[in-house]
Amino acid sequence: MKKKLTTVNFKGTKEQEEKLIAVIDKYAGVRGAMMPILQEAQEIYGYLPIEVQTIIAERTGVALEEIYGIVSFYAQFKLNPDGQIAVAVCLGTACYVKGSGDIVEEFSRLLDIPVGSTSADGKYSLEATRCIGACGLAPVLTVNGEVYGRLTKADVPTILAKYKD
């Protein structure tokens, strides 16, 4: 699926930037270092927005577009931060045939954000994941790591209500 650009304001700190620069410098002169740099950058920031990719581009001399090409290609890289309430709906085969497509759409409608993005205030994020290995509970989803299974579309408002505050 095409990755969504984030609408959340960047809130990177000086400390995070120093950590990132240390990571980039650690790999100076190492061929094929872009993948580990991006992985470690994502560990630092939680996602890879334009501000972070620009620091990497300027420090490594690799064009921003080349970096973005890598980030937008691999499923492991995120362009949106996790929300305070992070919803991840499994779209693996078992969950999908059990109707998780409808569930993810219902979240999207109620939260008013596209799948694969985070609300501008950073409160909610909605992600479609690959199989999370809990097919017996299909269709399954997690909210901040908490697992919910054997759901229908009608359960979505109830789940969201639990996280209202």
Add this chain to the structure above:
Amino acid sequence: MATVNVKINGVEYAVPQGSTVLEAARIANIDIPTLCYLKDINEIGACRLCLVEVKGARGLVTACVYPVNEGMEIFTNTPRVQASRKMNLQLILSNHEKKCLSCIRSTNCELQKLCRDYGVDEGYIKGTVNEYKIDDSSVSIIRDNNKCILCRRCVGACNNQGVGVIGANNRGFDTEISCAFGQDLASTSCINCGQCIVSCPVGALYERDDTDKIFDAIADPTKHVLICTAPSVRAQIGECFGYAPGTDCEGKMVAALRRLGFDGVFDMNFTADLTILEEANEFLSRVKNGGALPMITSCSPGWIKFCEHYYPDFVDNLSTCKSPQQMFGAIAKTYYAEKMGWDPKDIVFVSAIPCTAKKFEIGRDGQSAAGVPDVDFAVTTREVGRMIEKAGIKFRDLADEDFDDPFNVASGAGVIFGATGGVMEAALRTAAEVIEGKPLEKVEFNDVRGVEGVKLASYKIGDINLNVAVASGSGNAKKILDAVRAGELDVQFIEVMACPGGCVNGGGQPIQPASVRNSIDLAATRAAILYKADEQKDIRKSHESSAVKKIYDEYFGEPNSHKAHEILHTHYVKRGLYNNK
């Protein structure tokens, strides 16, 4: 050279060791189709159109990247090969916007030609078709991804230029060639060189077309519409009308432009000469007065924007001379307007150029000597070709005509501006005579000629030891500037042309398909015309041109005078690399 023996379609050939199957086939006079492969630019084996059978190989192999070896037996045209190519064409076509009738590349489209050759029609595979918004943010280059076949030639060209603002983003069926974070082209550090356009096999990339506005201006009786043609246009325009690359069509070009209705048809070689006078004197004054050295030429607007984005610390090293295009427009709206008694506002000045970056240059600050833009429209060789064709002018049947007075005298030095090293050679001819005060014994400076990306030379002129560098292709300029920055290269004068080979290979020139570009050196073939024209001129040094002498006598006084500075010079800006930071 070591060779290996191969059999191609049953016939034996000795081909150079290390050749690809594609190169070997060319020796056998067989053209294997390639949609992604473009020599020196894109060699990734992605489009699967060049598939051939090799005896003993497990499947079909991609000729463009597969090396030959001793005893190899290659079959380029079997039913299996044809069926596979046909299937791949059908798949490519299934996600291609088939608006071929009005497509700018119709009849010059590599995909269209292959579909015709292989009998592939439009409706064979019906599947999902991606829909993209056209990116027309740039004043120079328009991208229509609905026609893109993801060959990545443009990406290779952009990377070779050291720019790299476009690339493949997302994956699978969502893959598109675009800029980082969905930015439009105009907000990136694109230099507008147009090398992506001349690499594109289809109609996904093209220049902004200004021809309708020019037709309107010509039809307006209150306007004086003037055109001047850049040195290299005469060497390429014939290609729009079926002439082989390397045909000089200056006379027919002038005749055709006059028939289009322009009120004056001028030769930009005149301002090329004028540039040399201004630039050579600027250089000598920088040497004498301790100005910023090395001085770097400023004729190529792609290079200027490249310098502003990527090497802002070198902006003060750029010559302040306007490019020949801008100088001509400035003179047309000052000196010439006064002479003719015209209001500069009533002049529409058009330049015919090999360049897409010049469309950006005309809108820059500091390019309005008479209070109105020096140049109103910059049209590429391709657009000029289209105007002539649309007007029904039979280009090939026209008799040769000459450029209009008063700027129709130009030296050989002005002509060679269109080839890499040409500006340097022209400047050296003049600088040497100014410094030494006696005529040159030999006007050719052969060390700065040729299509290599980087050329270095040293000359002793008078008591000055002069080291010069010439780069063509902005990626090669990077090499020189990095070396200068690191203190590893000591040069005083650098010529940079943004396009590889110089203007003859500019992004606004007629587009030649891969089958031509893979087998001949277009830049060298086209440049040969300019060097021949130079050789045939009586006057070969810019300062000896009577037109140049006259305009200094009548108007500017002397090179680098106050008036010359006001009209013929400009300034630059330091841009960031990532504007949206």
